[in-house]
Amino acid sequence: MGEQEKYWLVYAKATFVIAVIAMVVSIIKLPGDLLIKGYYSICSLFLVSATITLSKAVRDQAESKKLVNKIEEAKTAQLLHDLDD
Template sequence: MSTPETQSKSTSAFLAQAAIAFGVAFIATAAGIIYLPLDIWQRGFLLMTMLFLVSSTFTLAKVVRDQHEAARVHHRIDEARLEKLMAEHDPFRAA
């Protein structure tokens, strides 16, 4: 009565596409900030905010993934408990 493990894995092509898209976006944003007609401190501020945005995005993605995995583990534990109760239940036994 257990359900098969259906964990979707990303293909290598999707991983490569995501990495390339991230690299292009990061380099384009950095180049745009560097070539803006601004003072050095203004460029520095924009570069620091861009780096903070990237690091907080990675942190958010990790937290969302961890919560999803924890919920999946709890769901599997609940399923195992239910299967154990159903296996141990004898409807013809006198109470």
């Protein structure tokens, strides 16, 4: 892993933790009864879960396309090599 990738990973993790802490503090400080705070807590947890799922799905799709492209390039290179012979 390159130096830049390492810093990006640290940044991503730090911003996630800061956002979750800010969300928790905001819900705790929210005026209202426990039912309202519970509703916002459940919605927030669902939003975080959906975001993680979406980012993983997008990453998996990008990696799949990358693999397919490498396979296609290898097939094309093999065809070109066979045509030269």
